[in-house]
Amino acid sequence: MASQTTGIQQLLQAEKRAADKVAEARKRKGKRLKQAKEEAQAEIEAYRNKREQDYKRYEQSVLGSRGDREKQIEKDTEEKIREIENNVKKSKTEALERLLDMVYAIKPELHQNLRI
Template structure:
């Protein structure tokens, strides 16, 4: 019976050691998973930064060409405005004098549709009908 009791004790100790080894293996596994997750996160972050940098470069290139178009349009607009301003200054006096002469030089005339005495061109009494 003592040997049986000793055998049971050895089995219990072996089971305890096995449970400790399993627990230790689980801890190692969890540590390794955590480490792998951290490495993956770092790799993902590095990849994201690289892709973001490439995107910024392409965006800058696209906006750079767009920006030069905008600059060109603004330059053309300024040139056209300058020409319009020059034409305005050159023709201003002539247009004002023509406008004033049309407004101030009144030449009273009978309108072509005005009827005298019911029929156009007939003499006599004035009729506004």
């Protein structure tokens, strides 16, 4: 009878050791999956950053930088403003003379309702 109990105890101990090993293997598997997920996220982020940099370089080579476009727009605007100011300077006296001529050229007449 004692040999049976020792055999049962040995089986129980072996079963406990096996369960512990399975639990430990599951923990290692969980850790490894977590580590693999983190590595994959890092690779994805690195790939995304690389693609964004490539896209920005391509965009800049094809379209030029925003600073260049802004400078060109400012330059064009300043040129147009100067052109308008020059036109104003050239035509200012003539326009004032025409305006004054129209103001001074008053022909007093009776209103049409009073002519009767």
